[in-house]
Ligand SMILES: Nc1nc2c(ncn2[C@@H]2O[C@H](COP(=O)(O)OP(=O)(O)OP(=O)(O)O)[C@@H](O)[C@H]2O)c(=O)[nH]1
């Protein structure tokens with residue numbers, strides 16, 4: 001797959017702004033500031049195609065990045081306390097509307113912070129994904145911040161908590177797990193999508 005051949009396509013703040021579902025889509029979901037945009041940049045080997053920020057709540061729209069074979073889709077992050085209630089509602093409606101629009105979603109990459117227990121919102125999302133039957137995996141990011149002992153401890157916990165889900169430790173800082181993630185994206189695209 002030509003990951004290096006990437007371009008920003010469109011950002012959608014409303015459902016009627018979504019691009020037509022013409023190509024497979026790989027979706028990146030997770031709480032605000034967990035590292036969704038950074039992971040997209042790392043996979044595409046670009047420094048700042050997707051906007052990264054130390055301030056949570058940066059991505060409030062659904063952003064689409066295009067490579068020849070598929071789209072990478074950056075969802076707005078959930079769970080950031082300082083976003084207003086009405087803004088949270090708008091995000092939730094946008095994300096739910098997108099996920100339920102019958103699009104060609106080949107894989108959803110649910111990102112959690114490897115250093116911490118998954119949040120209630122993370123667990124809700126994972127529950128929803130299991131019930132919806134959408135293909136998904138968990139990327140446990142920021143694993144560069146753990147030492148060897150911590151890494152093993154957290155890894156064992158994740159295996160225990162999610163025995164039937166593919167979990168990949170990744171880091172957008174040092175590239176751990178990125179090649180494997182690219183491989184998963186590639187297989188998901190060639191396997192095709194439910195609604196294709
Ligand atoms: N050490 C380390 N820091 C990371 C990693 N991934 C992201 N970060 C940092 O985490 C912060 C948030 O990253 P973003 O990629 O903007 O997070 P996001 O999930 O897109 O955030 P929202 O758009 O607000 O939902 C930034 O300061 C990044 O530099 C990682 O793998 N390791």
Ligand SMILES: [Mg+2]
Pocket residue numbers: 036037038051052058059074
């Ligand atoms: Mg972002």
